[in-house]
Amino acid sequence: MSQYPPTPSPGDAHPASAAAGAGAAAGSRLDRWVGTYARRTASMTASEIRALFAVANRPEVVSLAGGMPYLPALPLDALADLTARLVAEKGAVALQYGSGQGEERLREQIVEVMRPQGIEAHPDDVVVTTGSQQALDLVSRVFLDPGDVVLAEAPSYVGALGVFRSYQAQVEHVPLDHDGLQPAALEEALTRLARAGKRVKFLYTVPNHHNPAGVTLSLGRRHEVLAIARRHGLLVLEDDPYALLGFDGDPLPALRSMDADHVVHLGSFSKTFAPGYRVGWAVAPHAVRDKLVLASESAILCPTSFGQFAIAEYLSCHDWLGQVKVFRELYRERRDALLAALSAHLPHATWTHPRGGFYVWLTLPEGLDSGAMLPRAVTGRVAYVPGRAFYADGTGQRFLRLSYCFPTAERITEGVRRLAGVVRDELEVVQMFGPTAPRAGRPAVDGPGPELA
């Protein structure tokens, strides 16, 4: 799916380009504009890992790397009918520009979609965005000056870390465990940063079925985190695409359901329906909501009318909650396959036991480095995302993320078998020559990349 590494094209050999006296070396190419980029652009470079993912997308490789929902489970024929009706009957509106905040009908439905999490919102609180990735970007745009601090779990969603970095913010990690973010560590970080005179703009958290850690913030800790937020005047950015994909009953109350003033809540149709329309949303206090709408209009004018109309039709004409249940059962089966295969084949590793969502977080035996091991894994026809991608501080070498959302149970089992072989070989090398030198420094993946969604 990735376009990296960029393939050479005729433009590279353009005569005027070759004659460019002002060009400066950037990789192996001349870039005459290299001296004119913004400071924020300095951090934008494609990582070596993404070249590997291009290989990892070959059919012979079992990819446990991506976060793509399993769309063949969608009722495509019913969707085709519904979409055709939409174009024929409402095309002149559905294909037109729309409101910067998003279509009112969809915002009303989004309020209903959030109700199982205890969220009482008004459609006017909702801003529709180009996936919740854009919501992350807009919140960062509205709040972050260079040098500001964002608190985020360790590990944290790679796409969020990329956004915060692009706004030249400094990410300070707060550890999590099997019950999610540790409130005591949050309190400690806030106190330490306040003492150091640092400006903390918000806490970024994925409370349900965490990406990449696969853990869920317990109910007790939700109350604790919000009490800390109120005490410190801290905004909480609750990124919550997986809430409805829990395997064990109803979702826990969202942070937003417990405090409407200190929480900006992000949701998405990408995991419960499909990502291809790029429709997510933010729920925010009104003054913040106003800023988000203005920022979004500046960024894209308005979100896709067609995607919003199509999803609105789907929500109102189809048993969408039934479809979420179909997804849930499918992912549960695949999670079970992954956990069983790990137990059977990876005796020297440990891992989390997700109760929903897409991801298992695995800790390699001491001395192994998931980044250094990745090329050998891909050669062994299995792919994962190295842990370092999920840390802003260059750590995370012993961890890796495994996704069970897209491959079938059989492929998952085969993938883990292959991974186990790679780990065994790697352990032998380490036992013979000592551990791979830990490579701290800049994070392993610079942009989120759709393959890491």
Next chain:
Amino acid sequence: MSQYPPTPSPGDAHPASAAAGAGAAAGSRLDRWVGTYARRTASMTASEIRALFAVANRPEVVSLAGGMPYLPALPLDALADLTARLVAEKGAVALQYGSGQGEERLREQIVEVMRPQGIEAHPDDVVVTTGSQQALDLVSRVFLDPGDVVLAEAPSYVGALGVFRSYQAQVEHVPLDHDGLQPAALEEALTRLARAGKRVKFLYTVPNHHNPAGVTLSLGRRHEVLAIARRHGLLVLEDDPYALLGFDGDPLPALRSMDADHVVHLGSFSKTFAPGYRVGWAVAPHAVRDKLVLASESAILCPTSFGQFAIAEYLSCHDWLGQVKVFRELYRERRDALLAALSAHLPHATWTHPRGGFYVWLTLPEGLDSGAMLPRAVTGRVAYVPGRAFYADGTGQRFLRLSYCFPTAERITEGVRRLAGVVRDELEVVQMFGPTAPRAGRPAVDGPGPELA
């Protein structure tokens, strides 16, 4: 279409919100986060004009304000069939995440779409964006630090000015006339700014059927502008959504067709097909293209797969150029209606004579202020965009933009009749009491807003 002014909602009366000790007044509301916004956010405020547009969208008002293409002219039944087939046969891919750079098939087609303008590009030079508004945002993100200078025509597209402002850039205007941007003035501005030690990051220009001025950069001036760009090492951002909507034969060669190294070219399907999928593109030198892709992945992960697939199907299965011709004839007829009505009813004003695109730029009689007049115009059931929206320096009071793209010829004629009445009344007032005090200062429209697309 606009959501402004925001209507009160239950959230406003939230008890915890009322109890917020840390809140500060922002308008009439408490905003507890007002002290935590980024510096760039200070400029994000909704203008009074947008409240008027909410009224202007009522059916009894003839709106000559919006830049919405006339979508009822689309072959909706054929589109419905094509869309249904797409969902049924390729839904599992078309509704999935896609590449950050955009689908290869669509990028190949975009190369063909640009060929009538003499552009020789490779699909790998193209980045698909969420409308060309996102391309404006991405180019700004990659190049602009606070305080950097952007050169832009006077007047200039309101949405671009909003983006540059959101990146805290300083816009310096370069005058245009009936042949577009004035090269001598560009040269003079560059020399003056260099002497002042200012950092000019790029020139922003709409060469064809300018928004809002309705003029086209002549061929001779295209060569001159590029010669100046090469001499000064200046990047040119060529924003070109209207190229194929010329009424008098083939489009002029694009700036990008004459210089692949100094030009980032932006295109869009919003005016030649439909804006509702939000699909535009940028063509850039490779190193810049790489940065744009990384910036886009950070902003939205990837552009809409579905929109790209749908447009690719439309381009390959439908006589899309024939459809562009249908639009062109329709807009030509409406332009003729507008120009005829202006000649008949507005003897004391002058205006441009567009040979394509959507817009006429009108100069009011001396002493009139288009911004001050707008409330009276809306009361008189006609709407336009005041000129001040298109200037970064608070000038432009005597101008206004009229769009002929959406209303029928009859409605346009009626709208101009109403406008003429408003101007007559306004002139009487001015003759009796002297001119309205010119109100320079901050621009009249802060965000672009979809209604000004």
